[in-house]
Amino acid sequence: MSDDGSENEFEDQGPNLGTYEGDRNEKDERHGFGKAVLPNGDAYEGEYQNGKRHGKGSYRFKNNARYVGEYVQGKKHGNGTMIYPDGSKYEGNWVEDQKYGHGTYTYVNGDTYEGEWQDNMRHGQGCYTYNDTKSKYVGTWVNGQREGAGQLMHSNHKFAGNFKTDMPSGEGRYVFDIGCEQHGHYIIKEVSQGEDEDDEEAVPILEAEWRSGEVIPIEADRDEVTAKEQVQE
Structure with a gap:
């Protein structure tokens, strides 16, 4: 799994993969609100559209990382918070599973960065605060x-x-x-x-x-x- 989580590993392998409780459309695709547990132990609770996570939802990875926020066509897109296994956290904007736009990252050692992101990297104008020295x-x-x-x-x-x-x-x-x-x-x-x-x-x-x-x-x-x-x- 990547640092940001690879939620899409099983998504296109069929509508009945893993366990699912929730709404479906006429094509038997997950559509509306539902809860799913994937074969690898990941779990998602939130909105679906035509078989893909779409709208607001919460995704918990088997390594205890979790994402709470918006999805578009199965990808983190819009505003959301990602908490990583080591306790670090990103709160901000996403575009197609990438940190992109304005966001704040709190690192394990207490350092913080608030500013612009592009393709998961600090890019643009921003402020980095060093926790030990301020x-x-x-x-x-x-x-x-x-x-x-x-x-x-x-x-x-x-x-x-x-x-x-x-x-x-x-x-x-x-x-x-x-x-x-x-x-x-x-x-x-x-x-x-x-x-x-x-x-x-x-x-x-x-x-x-x-x-x-x-x-x-x-x-x-x-x-x-x-x-x-x-x-x-």
């Missing part, structure tokens, strides 16, 4: 990785700049709560290819190195300064 990344994602403009925010400072292959890259700046900031740029360097450096197929290990400029005070907003000067006059 740090956040807010910005652009491409195929599950931080890519493009974004901000990495910590308790007393933040980095604003560009990201590439999930690492900060190029121009950016650190802004500190004490009223100063530092401009600079990140360079992505290959530091090692792992244990066997002679292995041509070894995946290189990369790291981002910060090349810093001077620390300067943060300038006050010009509109705010002008307003104060007018009051003093």
